[in-house]
Amino acid sequence: MRYAREKLKWNGWGWQDQHFDFEGRDTSFWKxxxxxxxxxxxxxxxxxxxxxxxxxxxRLNPAQAQALAKILDPWQVKSDLRERxxxxxxxxxxxxxxxxxxxxxxxxxxxxxxxNARQIQALLEFAHSEKLALxxxxxxxxxxxxxxxxxxADQAGVLSLDLSLMQHLLEIDEVSLTMTAEAGxxxxxxxxxxxxxxxxxxxxxxxxxxxxxxxxxxxxxxxxRSNRYGKVEDMLVAAKVLTPQGEWLLPAxxxxxxxxxxxxxxxxxxxxxxxxxxxxLKIHPLPPAQDxxxxxxxxxxxxxxxxxxxxxxxxxxxxxRLSDExxxxxxxxxxxxxxxxxxxxxxIKQYLASQGYTQHPALLLAGQEGEQTEVQNWARQTSKxxxxxxxxxxxxxxAESWHKSRYSTPYLRDTLLDHGIAVETLETACExxxxxxxxxxxxxxxxxxxxxxxxxxxxxxxxMTHISHCYPDGASLYFTFAFPLLxxxxxxxxxxxxxxxxxxxxxxxATLSHHHGIGRDHAPWxxxxxxxxxxxxxxxxxxxxxxxxxxxPGKLLD
Ligand SMILES: Cc1cc2nc3c(=O)[nH]c(=O)nc-3n(C[C@H](O)[C@H](O)[C@H](O)COP(=O)(O)OP(=O)(O)OC[C@H]3O[C@@H](n4cnc5c(N)ncnc54)[C@H](O)[C@@H]3O)c2cc1C
Numbered sequence: 345m346r347y348a349r350e351k352l353k354w355n356g357w358g359w360q361d362q363h364f365d366f367e368g369r370d371t372s373f374w375k376x377x378x379x380x381x382x383x384x385x386x387x388x389x390x391x392x393x394x395x396x397x398x399x400x401x402x403r404l405n406p407a408q409a410q411a412l413a414k415i416l417d418p419w420q421v422k423s424d425l426r427e428r429x430x431x432x433x434x435x436x437x438x439x440x441x442x443x444x445x446x447x448x449x450x451x452x453x454x455x456x457x458x459x460n461a462r463q464i465q466a467l468l469e470f471a472h473s474e475k476l477a478l479x480x481x482x483x484x485x486x487x488x489x490x491x492x493x494x495x496x497a498d499q500a501g502v503l504s505l506d507l508s509l510m511q512h513l514l515e516i517d518e519v520s521l522t523m524t525a526e527a528g529x530x531x532x533x534x535x536x537x538x539x540x541x542x543x544x545x546x547x548x549x550x551x552x553x554x555x556x557x558x559x560x561x562x563x564x565x566x567x568x569r570s571n572r573y574g575k576v577e578d579m580l581v582a583a584k585v586l587t588p589q590g591e592w593l594l595p596a597x598x599x600x601x602x603x604x605x606x607x608x609x610x611x612x613x614x615x616x617x618x619x620x621x622x623x624x625l626k627i628h629p630l631p632p633a634q635d636x637x638x639x640x641x642x643x644x645x646x647x648x649x650x651x652x653x654x655x656x657x658x659x660x661x662x663x664x665r666l667s668d669e670x671x672x673x674x675x676x677x678x679x680x681x682x683x684x685x686x687x688x689x690x691x692i693k694q695y696l697a698s699q700g701y702t703q704h705p706a707l708l709l710a711g712q713e714g715e716q717t718e719v720q721n722w723a724r725q726t727s728k729x730x731x732x733x734x735x736x737x738x739x740x741x742x743a744e745s746w747h748k749s750r751y752s753t754p755y756l757r758d759t760l761l762d763h764g765i766a767v768e769t770l771e772t773a774c775e776x777x778x779x780x781x782x783x784x785x786x787x788x789x790x791x792x793x794x795x796x797x798x799x800x801x802x803x804x805x806x807x808m809t810h811i812s813h814c815y816p817d818g819a820s821l822y823f824t825f826a827f828p829l830l831x832x833x834x835x836x837x838x839x840x841x842x843x844x845x846x847x848x849x850x851x852x853x854a855t856l857s858h859h860h861g862i863g864r865d866h867a868p869w870x871x872x873x874x875x876x877x878x879x880x881x882x883x884x885x886x887x888x889x890x891x892x893x894x895x896x897p898g899k900l901l902d
Contacts, residue, residue, distance in 0.1 A: 345508075346530070346533065347508050347511075347530055349422075349426075349427060349430055349506075349508075350426070352430065352554075353758075354394060354426055354429050354430040354443070355391050355394075355429070355440065355443035355444055356391075356440065356443075356755075356757075356758035356761075357435060357554070357754045357755050357757060357758055358553065358554060358754065358755055362755060363755055363758070363759065364752065364753075364755035364756040364758070364759045365752065369678065369679075372677065373677075373678060374386070376674075376677045376678075377765070377806075377826070380804075380806040380826075381765070381803050381804060381805070381806060381826065381827065381828055382802060382803045382804050383803055383828055384802075386763040386764065386765070387763065387764045388762065388763065388764075389761065389762060389763065389764040389829070389831075390762060391443070391444035391761070391762070392444060392445060392446035394425065394426060394429065396446060397425065397429060397446060397447070397448055398446060398447045398448070399425065399428065399429065399447075399448050399449075399451055400449065400451070402423045402428070402453040402454060402501075403453045403500065403501040404423060404453045404454050404501060408474055409421070411470060411474075412454070412456065412470065415463060415466040415467060415470060416456060416457070416458065416463060416467075420456060420457040420458070420459070420463075420509070421454055421455070421456055421457075422454065422455045422457070423453065423454040423455070427455045428451045428452050428453075428454075428455065428493075428504075429443065429448065429451060430484070431451070431452050431455050431479075431481055431484065431491070431493060431504035431506065432448060432450060432451035432452065432492070432493050432504075433484075433489075433491065433492055433493075434484055434485060434486030434487060434488070434489065434490055434491045434492070434863075435484065435485050435486065435487055436486070436487040436488060436489060436768070436865065437766055437767070437768040437838055438489070438835065438838055438839075438865070439487075439489065439492070440757070440758075440761060441766075441834050441835060441838070444761065450492055450493055450494040450502075451493050451502075452479065452493040452502045452503055452504035453476075453501040453502055453503065454503055454504075455481075455503070455504045455506050456503050456504070456505055456506065457506050457508065457509045458505065458507070458509065458510065459509045459510065460510070460621075461584060461586055461591070461621040461622070464505070464586045464619050464621055465586050465590075465591070467503070467505060468586060468587070468588050468619070468894065469588075471503060471588075471894045472588055472892060472894055474500060474501075475498070475499050475500045475892075476495070476499060476500055476501050476502065476503055476894070477494070477495035477496070477499045477501070477502045477503070477894060477895075477896070477897050478502075478503050478505050478619075478894050478895055478896070479491055479492075479493050479502060479503070479504050479505060479615065479895075479896050480505050480507065480558065480562065480615035480619050480620075480895070480896060481504045481505060481506045481507065482507055482508075482527070482528060482555060482556035482557075482558045482559030482562070483530060483551065483554045483555040483556045483559055484554075485551040485554050485555045485559065486559070486563065486860075486861070486863055487769065487860050488563075488857070488860050488861050488862060488863030488864065488865045488866055489863040489864030489865045489899070490562075490563060490614055490615070490861055490863035490864070490896075490899055491504070492863075492864055492898070492899075494864075494897065494898050495897055496893065496897050496898070499897070505619060506528075507526075507527050507528030507556065507558055507619075508528045508530075508556070509528060510526035510527055510528035510529075510621065511526055511528050511529045511530070511533060512525065512526045512529065513525045513526075513529065513533075513534065513537045513538070514526065514622065516538070516541055516543065516627070518541075520596075521543075521626060521627050521628065522581050522582075522596065522624050522625065522626055522627060523538060523543070523545070523624065523625060523627045524582070524622060524623070524624040525557055525622065525623065525625075526557075526621065526622055527556065527557050527558030527561075527619075527620040527621055527622060527623055528556050528557070528558060529556060529557050530553070530554070530555070530556050531547070531548070531549075531551075531552035531553060531554075531555055531556070532552065532553055534557060535548075538627060539630055542629060542630050543627040543628065543629060543630060544627065544628055544629075544630050544631075545573070545579060545625050545626070545627055545628075546567065546569055546572065546573030546579075546628055547560060547565070547567040547573060547576060547579065547625075548567040548568055548569065549565050549566065549567045549568070549859075550568070550750055550751065550753075550754065551754070552567070552751065553751055557620075557623055557625075558619075558620040558623065560576045561576055561577075561580060561583070561610065561611055561620055561623055562611075562612070562613060562614050562615050562620060562861075563612070563614060563859070563860065563861040564576060564577055564611045564612035564859065564861060565859050565860075565861075566812075566813055566820075566858065566859035568663050568665070568750075568812070569662040569663050569711070569713070570813045571655075571660075571661050571662055571663060571664055571813065571814055572660070572661075572662035572663075572712075572713065573628065573662075575813075575859065576611060576625075577607070577608060577611035577612070579625040579626045580607050580610070580611055580623065580624075580625060581596045581607075581624040581625060581626055582594055582595055582596035582607075582623070582624035583607065583610055583620055583622065583623045583624065584620070584621045584622040584623075585610060585617070585618035585619065585620050585621065586618055586619045586621055587617065587618035587619075587889040587890060587895075588889065588890045588891070588892065588894050588895070589888070589889055589890070589891070592617075592618055592889065594606055594607050594610060596624055609885065612861065613900070614861055614862060614863065614896060614899050614900045615895055615896035615899065616886055616890065616895050616896045616899055616900050616901065617885060617886060617889045617890065617895070618889055618890070618895070619895070631713035631714045631715070631719075632714075632715060632716060633713065633714065633715065633716040633718075633719040633720075634711070634712070634713040634719065635711065635712055635713070635719045635720075635722070635723050635740070636663065636709060636710065636711030636712075636740060636743035636744070636747065637709075637710060637711075637723065637727075637737065637738065637739055637740045637742075637743055638707055638708065638709055638710075638737075638738035638739065638740070638741070638742030638743050639707070639708040639710065639727075639730050639735040639736065639737055639738060640672075640696065640701055640705045640706070640707060640708075640735065640736040640738060641666075641705060641706045641707075641708060641733075641734060641735055641736075642700055642701055642702065642705060642706075642734055643669060643702075643704075643705065643706055644666070644667075644668040644669055644706040644783075644809075645780060646706075646733065646734055647666045647706045647708055647735070648666065648779060648780065648783075648811065648819075649733065650708075650729075650730055650733030650734070650735060651664055651666055651708070651811060651814055651819070652776050652814075652819075653729075653733065654726070654729055654730065655814045655815065655816055655819075656816050657729070658816075659722075659725065659726060659729065660712065660714075660718075660722065661710055661711070661712055661722065661726065662711050662712050662713050663709065663710065663711035663712075664708070664709075664710055664811070664813075664814050665708070665709045665710075665746075665810055665811065665812055666706060666707070666708045666709075666810055666811040667706060667707045667708075667709075667808070667809070667810040668706055668783070668787075668808060668809045668810065669704040669705065669706055670704075670806070670807065670808040670809070671707075671808035671809060671810050671824070672704065672705060672706050672707040673704055674806075674808055675707060675742075675746070676707075679745055696736060699736070701736060705736075707738075707742060708730070708735065709742060709743045709746055710726055710730075710743075711743060712726070760826070761829075764828055764829050764831075765826055765827070765828055765829065766826065766827055766828075766829050766834070766837075766838070767824065767825070767826045768824075768825060768838070768841075769822065769823060769824045769825075770822075770823050770842075770845055770860075771812070771820055771821065771822040771823065771857060771858050771859060771860060772786070772820065772821055772849050772854045772855055772856065772857065772858060773813070773818055773819065773820035773821070773854060773855050773858035774818055774821075774852065774853060774854035774855070775817055775818040776817065776818050776819065778818075778852060778853060778854065779818065779819060779821070781852065782821065782849075782852045782854050783809060783821055785848050785851075785852055786809075786821065786823060786845060786848050786849065786852070787807055787809060787823070789844050789845055789847075789848040790805070790807045790823060790825050790841065790844075790845060791804075791805060791807050792844075793840055793841045793844040793845070794807070794825060794827045794837075794841055796840075797827075797830070797833075797836075797837045797840055797841070798827065798828065798830070798837075801828065801830060803827070803828045804827075805825055805826065805827035806825065806826045806827070807823060807824075807825045808823070808824050808825075809821055809822065809823050809824075810822050812858075813858060813859070820858035820859070822858075823845075825841070827841075842865065846866060846868075846869045847869075849869075850869055850872040850873065855873060856869055856870065856873055861900075862899070862900045863899050863900070864898050864899055864902075867898070867899065867900060867901065867902045868902065870900070870901070879901070882900070882901055883901055886901060
C-alpha cells in the first residue's frame with residue numbers, strides 16, 4: 345500500500361526516508377537565518393527516539409478488543425507504539441514539539457482501519473456503548489490540533505479512526521463532470537486516476553501529497569489554484585456521512601432552493617458531525633496549457649492594490665501569490681547559491697535599482713491554465729495590467745522555482761527543529777478595505793510577541809507573509825514565522841505568540857482561518873467570530889447528530 349503507515353514519519357513531515365535537500369545552498373541558507381534571527385550558534389536538538397518515548401499504556405481492555413474483533417479483522421486494529429504515536433497528533437508546531445519531546449499524553453488507545461461505511465457505523469456504535477471518543481484521521485496533516493487524540497474526562501478512552509483503507513475512486517461521471525471517491529483517498533492517488541481519464545479536481549494544497557479527500561472537506565481547505573477551481577466547499581457536490589444517529593446523505597444537486605445548503609455545514613465540520621465515508625466533487629477537463637510567471641512590485645502594498653484591481657476587473661487567473669518584502673527576500677536568498685551573482689543578474693539588479701525597485705521589492709507569482717489561446721491571452725493581458733500598476737515582469741523562472749520546491753519545503757521544518765529553530769504558519773482573510781491594517785497589525789504582533797519571548801537571549805524572530813487566495817471582496821493573508829526555541833520554554837513561547845495573533849485577528853474583524861480550520865488551537869476564539877447564536881446553532885447541530893459527543897471532542901467546539 346502506497347501510504348502504509350510504516351513508510352511515513354511518525355514525528356515529522358512526509359516519507360520516513362526523505363529529508364530536506366538544500367541542493368548546495370546550505371551555507372547561504374544557514375548564514376541568512378543566523379543573521380535574521382541574531383543567533384550566535386545553532387544548537388543541535390534531536391528528537392526523542394520512538395523507543396525512548398514515555399506514553400501511557402492503552403486503556404483498551406480484553407473485552408473491548410474482543411468486541412472490536414467482531415467488527416474488524418485483527419489486522420485492522422493496531423495498538424503498537426508507533427501506530428499510537430503517529431495518530432496522536434497532526435503537524436502543527438505544538439504537535440511536533442509534543443511528538444519530539446519524549447513524553448506524550450493524549451494518544452489513541454488503538455487505531456482502527458475501517459474498510460467501508462458499514463464498519464464505520466459499527467465502530468460508532470461500539471464507541472457509543474463503550475463511552476469512547478472517535479477521532480477521524482485522514483492524512484493527519486492538520487495544523488490546528490484537529491486530530492489530537494484527546495477525550496473528555498467522562499470518556500473511557502480514544503480510538504483514532506484512520507480512513508486510509510477507504511481509498512477507491514468509485515465513479516467518474518463524464519456527463520455531469522463529477523467524481524465520487526472514498527474519503528481516505530490521498531491527493532496524488534485521486535489525481536493520477538482522474539488525470540489518466542483526462543480530468544482534474546484542481547485541488548492542490550501544499551499538503552497535497554499527504555492529505556485526503558475527507559480531510560480537505562472536513563477542514564474546508566484551499567489549494568494554490570483556488571482562484572480558478574474554488575475552495576473545497578465550492579467543489580463539493582454530494583457526500584455520504586456516518587453519524588452516531590445513522591447515515592446522513594447529502595444528494596448531488598447542481599443548485600437548490602430547498603432550504604439552506606447542508607453541504608456547507610459538512611464542509612468545515614472537522615469530524616464533529618460525522619465521518620465522511622464518500623464524497624462527490626466537481627471535475628474539470630485537464631487544461632492543455634499552463635503558464636506561470638513572476639512580477640516585481642516596488643513594495644507589498646502597491647502589489648496588493650494591483651491585485652485588488654486585477655481581481656475586481658474579473659481577470660481570470662488560477663493562482664495569485666504576492667509575497668511581502670520579507671518573504672521576497674527570503675525566496676530570493678533561498679534560491680541563491682553561495683558566491684557572487686552572475687553578471688546578467690547583477691545588471692538586472694542595477695536596472696531595477698535605477699527604476700526605484702528598492703533592495704526589498706515584493707514578488708508576485710501569477711499562474712493560469714486552460715486552452716492554449718486562453719493562456720496566451722491571459723499572459724499578455726495580465727502583464728499589461730500589472731505593468732500599468734508598476735510591476736516589472738520577471739518571466740517564468742521565479743514561478744518555476746517555487747513550483748518545483750513547494751512540496752519539499754515542509755521537510756525543512758524538521759531540519760530546523762533539529763537545530764532548535766521553530767517555524768510555524770497561520771492564515772486569515774478579510775475584506776480588501778481592512779487588509780493593509782490587518783497585515784500591519786498581525787505582522788507587528790507576531791514580531792513583538794516573538795521578540796519579547798526572546799529578550800533574555802538576544803535573538804529575534806523572522807516574520808514573512810503572502811497573499812494566497814483572492815476574491816472580488818477580499819483576500820487571505822498567510823504568515824510564516826521562525827524563531828529560536830528556548831529549551832524548556834518552547835510551549836510558553838508558542839502559546840504567547842498564538843494567543844496574541846488570534847486576539848489581533850479577532851480585533852481586526854478578520855477570520856480565524858481561511859483554510860486550516862479551527863481544531864483545538866483556534867477553538868477558544870470561535871465565539872468571537874460566530875457570536876452566541878452562531879455557537880448555539882453549531883452546538884445544536886452536533887447534539888442532533890452526535891448527542892453523546894463521541895466524535896472528535898475538543899475540536900471546533902470545546
Ligand atoms: C506542510 C503543510 C502544508 C499545508 N498546506 C495546506 C494548504 O495549502 N491548503 C490547505 O487547505 N491546508 C493545508 N494544510 C493543512 C492540512 O493539510 C489540511 O487541513 C488538509 O485538508 C487536512 O487533510 P488530512 O487528510 O490530512 O486531514 P486530517 O489532518 O487527518 O484531519 C483534518 C480534520 O478533518 C477531520 N477529518 C479527516 N478526515 C475525515 C473524514 N473522512 N470525515 C470526517 N472528518 C474527517 C479530522 O478529524 C480533523 O478534524 C497544510 C498542512 C501542512 C502540514
